[in-house]
Amino acid sequence: MKSGILVVYKPKDMTSRQVVDSVGKIFHTKKVGHTGTLDPLAQGVLVLGINQGTKIIELLMSSEKEYIADVVIGQDSDTLDVTGSILPYELDHLYSKMEISQVLDSFLGTYDQEVPLYSAVHVDGQRLYEYARKAQSVVLPSRKVTIREIELLGDVQQKDGEVTFQFRVVVSKGTYIRSLIRDIGRKLGCPCIMKDLLRTKQGNFSIEQAYRMEQLSLDINLIKIEDALQMTCEYDTIVVSSELERKIRNGAVLPKNFCGRYAIFLNQQQEFLAIYQTYSKNEELMKPWKVFYKEDTR
Numbered sequence: 001m002k003s004g005i006l007v008v009y010k011p012k013d014m015t016s017r018q019v020v021d022s023v024g025k026i027f028h029t030k031k032v033g034h035t036g037t038l039d040p041l042a043q044g045v046l047v048l049g050i051n052q053g054t055k056i057i058e059l060l061m062s063s064e065k066e067y068i069a070d071v072v073i074g075q076d077s078d079t080l081d082v083t084g085s086i087l088p089y090e091l092d093h094l095y096s097k098m099e100i101s102q103v104l105d106s107f108l109g110t111y112d113q114e115v116p117l118y119s120a121v122h123v124d125g126q127r128l129y130e131y132a133r134k135a136q137s138v139v140l141p142s143r144k145v146t147i148r149e150i151e152l153l154g155d156v157q158q159k160d161g162e163v164t165f166q167f168r169v170v171v172s173k174g175t176y177i178r179s180l181i182r183d184i185g186r187k188l189g190c191p192c193i194m195k196d197l198l199r200t201k202q203g204n205f206s207i208e209q210a211y212r213m214e215q216l217s218l219d220i221n222l223i224k225i226e227d228a229l230q231m232t233c234e235y236d237t238i239v240v241s242s243e244l245e246r247k248i249r250n251g252a253v254l255p256k257n258f259c260g261r262y263a264i265f266l267n268q269q270q271e272f273l274a275i276y277q278t279y280s281k282n283e284e285l286m287k288p289w290k291v292f293y294k295e296d297t298r
Helices: 016-026 051-060 097-105 128-133 177-188 225-232 242-249
Strands: 004-010 032-034 043-050 065-073 075-077 086-088 109-114 142-159 162-171 192-202 236-239 262-266 272-278 285-291
Touching: 004 016, 004 051, 004 225, 016 032, 016 043, 032 051, 043 051, 051 225, 065 142, 065 177, 075 192, 097 142, 097 177, 109 177, 162 177, 162 192, 177 192, 225 262, 225 272, 242 272, 242 285
Parallel strands: 043 192, 236 262
Antiparallel strands: 004 043, 032 043, 065 162, 065 192, 075 086, 109 142, 142 162, 262 272, 272 285
16 A cells, blocks of 8 residues: 655646545545645646555645736636636726736735635635525635745736736745735736636645646655655654664654654654654653554555
8 A cells, every 4th residue: 555645736627626536546545635725727736645645734734835826907706716707897007017016016925815705714614605605694704824925927918808917926824816816906906816826836845746647547656754744844853773663653652852843753674653743741752643554654
């Protein structure tokens, strides 16, 4: 049974759930999970955990993401993208490259972003898109998001009566690009919606590593769990004696021998044993966060 991390290029018009189901069939397992949903409209990097790889999804989800987004100026929609009910808006002038660049630059840093109505965020026990489908009113929650980098790519385009531009952005976890585009439109003084979205990077997992769906097979090499963790964050990696290996495999609480919150433990054969974390009741001790058994790491 193969375990590890797989970087997939999610195609447009396919849900993240459909990608997970397809990968599960290829690897003959139901233990497949992703580290961050992409809308059906979006394409690009989708990081999956397979079998024991699902145990570290929580750690991989904490990283920032990079996108390239295509924007339509002068249109509005209930979904904030071109898949919704389009509401046209008459532009009073053509926005220049400088005007758009200045607005984009104004988003650098942290701000409170209102989540889109068509999203899976829970409010009072119900997902927001369920409120939308039932035409029920709801107060949209906001969350703090950080825009690390943002830049206009190319010129403002006019074709077939549509005005568009493209930008690249690096954002923190939880940022909705559709909402960012809505907010960009508000600062420009006219509505804007998302036309296309490409996720090019999640943490250190890039689009260059991604397998297309038609390339997937049981023979492809998965990224090792310990390698994936070291790509995502800096963790201490500690090789232990056979005596300590037995204690770790049994999930023992032990004296802490690393800095930071987590550490990766390997045995003398460089096999992945466990991830340990600082024990909250006694910071001089460490306890297992995830234990990986030998038969699961082949």
